[in-house]
Amino acid sequence: MPNPKLQLVEAPFAGASDQSVIQTRSISKIFSLPEGPVTALKDVNISVDKGDFVSFVGPSGCGKSTLLNIIAGLLPPTSGTAELYGDAITAPSRRMGFMFQTAVLLPWRTVEANVLLPAEVYGLDPKSVRDKAHSVIEAVGLKDFIKAYPKQLSGGMQQRVALARVLTYEPEILLMDEPFGALDEFTREAMNLELMRITQKAGITCIFVTHNITEAVFLSDKVVVMTPRPGKVSGVLDVPLPRPREIDTMKDPAFADLIFDVRSLLGRHI
């Protein structure tokens, strides 16, 4: 199945550009479970350029979340290194913001207090962050809910709060682990458009983990396709669709081709 658009796995980023923000060098991760060792990641080499939107896509067990956690500094690799601007990542960094599948809001805090939580942890004066926090909350469309509690908000609104909580601190890199996976299709679509608009405008480098191929292609400049047992990168696909992208982009025949390319990289795993 020759396809000139597909890069092969071997040395996919041998000539990683000077622009690369995140780079992984032959990362492997082996979990020791009671039933024996499990290779979650095997020899993963990827590189993410500044300002790019990169998706990790693949079925359950392909190690995409594990890879994201290693990049976030939340999980040490068994071998290999993840690097942020060439420095090995050994702990979480304030330059990277993390978003989860659920909003992870503290129910006893208002929207505003939830957004100010990182400021408290960082030891910043919440007053100095408040104006910024308010403008970000407004930007994600929750102006009227600043003093509301999480349980008064819908799932989509809660995830907007999580987005505001991370964007307020102006991360250079945004790491997202299926951030809209728990939302319904319509809300998810709206959130994706909004996410693209905001991160493009702010020039934030994004790494987005998903098992939704359409979503991955729609959002990304680059799609990293991963397959399980053992978790590895089966290919990396450039998405040359023009930006800004709107729902109409999905009508583009190139869009359908790209989705098919991702599928063929997944091969027998779907």
Added chain:
Amino acid sequence: MKHPDQWTDSATQRRQDWYFRLGAIGIGLVILALWELLPATGLVNPIILPPFSKVAVALYTLMQQPFFPGHLAVTFNEIMIGFVIGTLLGLGIGISLAVWPSAKRLTYPFVVGFQAIPKIVFAPLFIAWFGFGQTSKIVMAVVIAFFPVLINTMVGLESVPSDARKLMRSLKATPLQIFWKVSFLHALPIIFAGIQAAFTFAVIGAIVGEFVGSQEGLGYLLNLYNFQLRIDRAFAVIVILASIGAAGFFILEWLDRKFIFWREDRSH
């Protein structure tokens, strides 16, 4: 926000609330009527169960007795001191075990073993160790009261969602920040339920201690009136003890509603 399946219009809701309130009052009245009528009609021996009206009179006269406030104060002290120490002890040990996993693994078998013992068996021992005064009763109250707080503190702290901890770790939070900003507050609704149970248990502990050996307190009075077959007064003491237990419970319930407003298992 409730799921649409649970939506009811507020008029229906209010009407239902009233039905249930009236129903509860109705059941209460039926019980009081039976309590009054069964002994009065001779179906039950009035010596075994004095009618409600006699108990009410006995309650009134008991509260007029000059010795009464002293006994009330003794028991009230035992309950309160036992409750406070038991709660603090349960919180302290529960937090230590939850944040220090090796301590938990070392001591957990003993915690479970001790929990399996009916603590009342210690009451005579505590009298021997701490004498007939208030100390032995306070110790009894502490031993019974601290367990629900201990268990609920451990369960509560262990039920903190891993994502919340992960969020804090991604912010490079210190263990202390994770504990105070996330874990403790997350566990608080469960801990508070344990504290509520602790109060009821402290009442039991104090009274059991007094039953086993004492010269003062409401438990002592209750025992005394039983022996003297002054069952109406015995019932009067029970009413007072029930009131203390209920008052404590409702005060704690009120505090819970006021401070743990985010509790999820509460509809209104």
